[in-house]
Amino acid sequence: MNRRTVLAATALAPFAGSLGLRDAAAQARFANMNMFIPAGPGGGWDGLGRAIEQVARHAGLVGNFQFENVGGAGGIVGLPRFVSQRRGRGDALMVSGSIMVGAVLSNRSPVSLANVTPIARMTQEVGVVVVPAQSDIQDIAGLLAAFRANPGGTSVAGGSAGGTDHITLGLILRALGRNAREGSYVAFAGGGPAQAAILGAQVKAGISGYSEFAEQIRAGRMRALATTGATRSDPNIPTLKESGVDVVIANWRGVFGAPGINANQKAALTSFITDLVALPAWREMMETRGWDNAFLAGAEFERFLAADISATESVLKELGLA
Amino acid sequence: MNAIDGLSLGFSHAFSLGNLGWALLGCFLGTAVGVLPGIGPALTIALLLPITYQVSATGAFILFCGVFYGAMYGGSTTSILLNTPGESGSIITALEGAKMARNGRAGPALATSAVGSFVAGVVGTLGIAFLGPVVVDFALVLGPAEYFSLMLLCFVTVSAVLGGSPLRGLTSLFFGLSLGLVGIDLQTGQPRMTFGLPELFDGVNVVLVAVALFAVAEALHMAWNHVDGKVQVLPVGRLWLSRTDLKRSFWPWIRGAGLGFPFGVMPAGGTEMPTMLSYYAEKKLVAPEYAHEFGTTGAIEGVAGPEAANNAAAAGILVPMLTLGLPTSATAAIMLSAFQSYGIQPGPLLFQTQADLVWTLIASLFIANVMLVVLNLPLVGLWVKILKIPTPQLYAGILVFATIGTYGISNSVTDLLLLYGIGIIGMFMRRFDFPVAPVIIGMILGPMAEQALRQAMTISEGDWTTFVTRPGSLIILILAALALFGPRLYALATRRRRTAATASVDS
Incomplete structure (x- = not known):
């Protein structure tokens, strides 16, 4: 179906608008904000962009938002377009995150996140390692033993190759003293088919974002063995770190400014996002969506980004994908 | 709650004035986006997502389901009239549908697809209500190995569209397979x-290729040959189904619906495979006196079957979404994100925790079906008037329509270059008598089969016997062999018997 997508179709946009998203009277920081989503409507990046819109407009921080969705290939189809069309514009933001870090590397994209201006990391989602409910493997120690003994025979389902799920498997194998390449990773297009393969026990295990599997875990159709965060996301599920595997990884999402903006423009965008995140409405939004706050801005975010890029690159190199 | 109680509860909620209004609005919008190329149901629902901030969950989902079903109804219209399929599920409908329209049978083609959509929609929705949880458990048994075997079964369909020369047909197939390879490997x-x-990282869009090979190539070929300056108008003929049409359509509708629903339920199924299988089945099962219509003047069975399969599969896609919370298509993924913006976590417990919402939704699907057939049948008379436009202007209009629609898919100039590049190739294919349908089949099945094969091989650690040692896969492979050789062996056997009979009479 629709893989790459589209500008808001003008025929339908007024319809959505007329349903009346209330404009607050307060003076807006930005009269207009161009929100660029390098992915199709309905996905995680689109969700973050539209959540920013909703909260910022209610709070009167921004008068009007214009969305542009250009999806495809982990965002690297849209990235060059944002870079060339928005250069020097202080009223433009692009949503991005871990997925784009990996996609730039594995496709050797000439345009990378170095070409845009980092503003802030906003949310993150830890991963979870699961097995089908009917599996013999009861806990993370059992799965790690299987990885140690026969990584090739322990098939793991997840999203597209080179993505966060694949990198998580690579890091686990590496922490166990095996080569990341020995893993038996089965990539599925999208969460649906991957979940189906795990539920049907077509594969031995699965790795994905926690929220994607949460309902299956709650219903007892998948057994959660470990999460990939620094601390427990669910009090009953151990982290990889406390299980003796030194792997901490999360799928983060954040916003970037256009290339070539000056220090003032950058500061205005940063303070806009900083103030937005402080709003009670934003905390409420994060709660409804089940997102973890991972706000990080300024130099700290830039340091994090550099570290994330080099860690991702080393795993992808070992996997033979970069 | 059993299905009967659930449905009566659902209907009692759905028959409120507000909910009926949402259903009508959804059906109307859906029909419109189905007819417009480039805008599909997934995009439309995504654009409507902001209403989830304002409208109750029930109202919003009734609207979304109306859009989804409506787009499936509307999708066949342009396939038949303009040979310009709007989405991958209606490509096969164009094969016979456009030929019927060129031969003065646009009315019956549109009518059979509207009624077929209705029949399949009802069958599919009954399936959701009564069989959902059962079939979905069965569908989970299918792994990549079974999917690969299923795709081999679908490849048999190619033999129905090869045309006169197998060499030319297979050349087309391999052109399609290579187009399918373009993009990032999963x-x-x-x-x-x-x-x-x-721009090519995400591959070449199959709808773009179908529009290029069917519509653009036809228009260019027409321009190349149309030198006599005569202004022709295509005949329009009768609008409604004759008694014979109805008789010829009935079983294809039922078979199409029966094929489509299970494929929709399969997490890696989709709407394309059942339309192909339905086309193949109808071509093989057609009464001998109408067999010559396939590929020449257009056979109504070849429209009725695939169109029903497409709609039943669309209904089936809702099953894994509602019973397990699995997004198995772009539209389902967006609907799931809408659930989340209401704070509803879609998952295996949805039928219990949100029984009201789910059953109201299912009841609305029945209502939407009725609304759509009532909305669409009178439109047939309006649509066929398009064919009264003289040929040169009609084809110019088709080119404009195809160009706008393709630009709408991705706003990319590269796609327009591809559209016309492939259109010119298609023009020469037409000139030198290469069939174009195998290109599309190769392009749809090739990448799916490749991924399923490699997933299966990774899981089996490179052991090829996985395809025959897994019982499900083996059964499907046997079916594929039967589908490919069965008709030939049967024909051979009857000929033998006949020769034997004549021989015994002679002696």
Whole structure:
């Protein structure tokens, strides 16, 4: 179906608008904000962009938002377009995150996140390692033993190759003293088919974002063995770190400014996002969506980004994908 | 709660004035986006997502389901009239449908697809209500190995569209297979045959190729040959189904619906495979006196079957979404994100925790079906008037329509270049008598089969016997062999018997 997508179709946009998203009277920081989503409507990046819109407009921080969705290939189809069309514009933001870090590397994209201006990391989602409910493997120690003994025979389902799920498997194998390449990773297009393969026990295990599997875990159709965060996301599920595997990884999402903006423009965008995140409405939004706050801005975010890029690159190199 | 109680509860909620209004609005919008090329149901629902901030969950989902079903109804219209399929599920409908329209049978083609959509929609929705949880458990038994075997079964369909020369037909098939390779490979994340163009990273859109090969190629070919300056108008003929049409359509509707629903339920199924299988089945099962219509003047069975399969599969896609919370298509993924913006976590417990919402939704699907057939049948008379436009202007209009629609898919100039590049190739294919349908089949099945094969091989650690040692896969492979050789062996056997009979009479 629709893989790459589209500008808001003008025929339908007024319809959505007329349903009346209330404009607050307060003076807006930005009269207009161009929100660029390098992915199709309905996905995680689109969700973050539209959540920013909703909260910022209610709070009167921004008068009007214009969305542009250009999806495809982990965002690297849209990235060059944002870079060339928005250069020097202080009223433009692009949503991005871990997925784009990996996609730039594995496709050797000439345009990378170095070409845009980092503003802030906003949310993150830890991963979870699961097995089908009917599996013999009861806990993370059992799965790690299987990885140690026969990584090739322990098939793991997840999203597209080179993505966060694949990198998580690579890091686990590496922490166990095996080569990341020995893993038996089965990539599925999208969460649906991957979940189906795990539920049907077509594969031995699965790795994905926690929220994607949460309902299956709650219903007892998948057994959660470990999460990939620094601390427990669910009090009953151990982290990889406390299980003796030194792997901490999360799928983060954040916003970037256009290339070539000056220090003032950058500061205005940063303070806009900083103030937005402080709003009670934003905390409420994060709660409804089940997102973890991972706000990080300024130099700290830039340091994090550099570290994330080099860690991702080393795993992808070992996997033979970069 | 059993299905009967659930449905009566659902209907009692759905028959409120507000909910009926949402259903009508959804059906109307859906029909419109189905007819417009480039805008599909997934995009429309995504654009409507902001209403989830304002409208109750029930109202919003009734609207979304109306859009989804409506787009399936509307999708066949342009396939039949303009040979310009709006989405991958209606490509096969164009094969016979456009030929019927060129031969003065646009009315019956549109009518059979509208009624067929209704029949399949009702069958599919009954399936959701009564069989949902059962079939979904069965569908989970299918792994990549079974999917690969299923795709081999679908490849048999190619034999129905090869045309007179197998060499030309297979050349077309391999052209389609190579087009399908373009883009980032799912299993390794590496770009293939993209020539460094980021616009090709996501592959070539199959609807774009179908529009290029069917509509653009036809228009260019027409322009090339149309030198006599005569202004022709295509005959329009009768609008409604004759008694014979109805008789010829009935079983294809039922078979199409029966094929489509299970494929929709399969997490890696989709709407394309059942339309192909339905086309193949109808071509093989057609009464001998109408067999010559396939591929020449257009056979109504070849429209009725695939169109029913497409709609039943669309209904089936809702099953894994509602019973397990699995997004198995772009539209389902967006609907799931809408659930989340209401704070509803879609998952295996949805039927219990949100029984009201789910059953109201299912009841609305029945209502939407009735609304759609009532909305669409009178439109047939309006649509066929398009064919009264003289040929040169009609084809010019088709080119404009195809160009706008393709630009709408991705706002990319690269796609327009591809559209006309492939259109010119298609023009020469027409000139030198290469069939174009195998290109599309190769392009749809090739990448799916490749991924399923490699997933299965990774899981089996490179053991090829996995395809025959897994019982499900083996059964499907046997079916594929039967579908390919069965008709031939049967024909051979009857000929033998006949020769034997004549021989015994002679002696």
